[in-house]
Amino acid sequence: MSAHVLKPGLLSTLQDRGRRGHAAIGVGRTGAMDVPAWRLANALVGNRGEEAALECTLLGPTLRFEHAAWVAITGAPIAARVDDTALPNWAACHLPAGSVLQLGHMATGCRSYLAVRGGFDVAPVLGSRSSDLHAGLGYASGRPLQAGDSLPIGRTAADTAPTDRPRALPWRLNPQPWFDVLQAPLMLLSGSHEAQLDAASRQQLGTGTFRVGSASNRTASRLDGARLQLRAPQELISEATLPGTVQLPPSGQPIVLMAEAPVTGGYPRIGQLAAVDLPRLAQRRPGDPVCFRHGTLAQAADRLRRRDQALDTLCRQIEQRLQHDGFLTA
Incomplete structure (x- = not known):
């Protein structure tokens, strides 16, 4: 077949x-x-x-x-x-x-x-x-x-x-x-270098609006908008990264690593997108707005747990319905 x-x-x-x-x-x-x-x-x-x-x-x-x-x-x-x-x-x-x-x-x-x-x-x-x-x-x-x-x-x-x-x-x-039809704000956790942003950039990251850039792909969503700046230049070594890591390259336009994220990176890590919101960002197309709102690790973990429980329940209900309709054998 x-x-x-x-x-x-x-x-x-x-x-x-x-x-x-x-x-x-x-x-x-x-x-x-x-x-x-x-x-x-x-x-x-x-x-x-x-x-x-x-x-x-x-x-x-x-x-x-x-x-x-x-x-x-x-x-x-x-x-x-x-x-x-x-x-x-x-x-x-x-x-x-x-x-x-x-x-x-x-x-x-x-x-x-x-x-x-x-x-x-x-x-x-x-x-x-x-x-x-x-x-x-x-x-x-x-x-x-x-x-x-x-x-x-x-x-x-x-x-x-x-x-x-x-x-x-x-x-x-x-x-x-x-x-996510309404494109609501995404939950952002503090990154290890967020405190190195200047005051205006911290304000923009937490309350401003970015747009998904045309260069976005499966590796990263590139965000266009106000240019973010560090209070002082940083010399960093590469550290572990994963999907959701928000990095700040020299351009000042943040990037959010996605499914094909590299395993290490050397740009400042100014945030971590909550895992529960990665699919929502994945559905934003070039030009769509992206807003962040800060949350805690406990809040992010609770939202992910509740979503996965709902998803598991729905998948079981689908299986039961397909069995009832004769589509599957028990």
């Missing part, structure tokens, strides 16, 4: 939860930029583990499915069609064999996730199927999809109630809790 890439989209990569535990050898985490959207897409098609899904950026790909398949699309709202049939987001959809799925532009947000039942079954590298664009790890040496690629799909039990036309299950998820 496989899906053939007819058009690759703007930046489409295979992602799972990420390649963790290898920082000591210089290999970063990578993985889905919006982990809740990735998890829910997989849950909707009955995947129960670490299956890889397709992360699409701003403009999605066009794929032809060789065999019948169940798919689901979550994350940023994106137009999806098979011939003259529009497919809903946040719902499980059945595609007959030979279907050509066209994913269009995203009206809002930056990243959508396409999961297929059985997962995209490419060979894992260091325990993950995620593509790392900079390290060259993953499918096709970590590069984005190209026209002509053929993506293997894991084998599963026979489809339930197959049809000759695309169809969606009669229920879908409410995206509102999982997609």
